[in-house]
Amino acid sequence: MIHYFYGMKLQLWSVGKDHEPYVRPGVEDFTRRISRYFPVEWKILAAPKNAGALPEMELKKREGETILDGLQKEDWLVALDERGKPMTSEGLAELIGLRANESVKNLVFLIGGAYGLDKDVLKRANLRWSLSELTFPHQLVRLVLSEQLYRACTIIRNEKYHHS
Secondary structure, eight states: OOOSSSSEHHHHEEEEOOOTTTTOOOHHHHHHHTTTTEEEEEEEOOTTTTTGOOOOOOHHHHHHHHHHHHHTTTTTEEEEEEEEOOOOOHHHHHHHHHHHHTSSSSSEEEEOOOOOOOOHHHHHHHHHESSOOSOOOHHHHHHHHHHHHHHHHHHHHHHGGOOO
């Protein structure tokens, strides 16, 4: 039986293709682990039709419209952005704990498309978070995000994983 901390749900959104075979087992494993603490769900947002033929700004705009259409007004949005605020694992745990204590219903973590996120999505975000100053493939970001969210859950619960 699963006993969640709070009523908050973690939603992990990513623009692009489904999980690639080289990251799927890891993403699924960490997602399953997170589900011991919070309801969690991946939402893969397909790129717009003819994405390869669109100019960068138009592609970001269309992806942004899809993202904004899918968000609820009360969703708390964390946009992963290279120019965002860096955060430690403990800081991420604190962020999640605070949002849960505020009775946030959906905490959405968003990974943008190949060119990043549209300015309107970044304006809508409650927080812009930079995982690293390095550039990672979007598929790898999914794995790192899911692992860090699991790590944050274990920090909140004061479990061994973080320093094991």
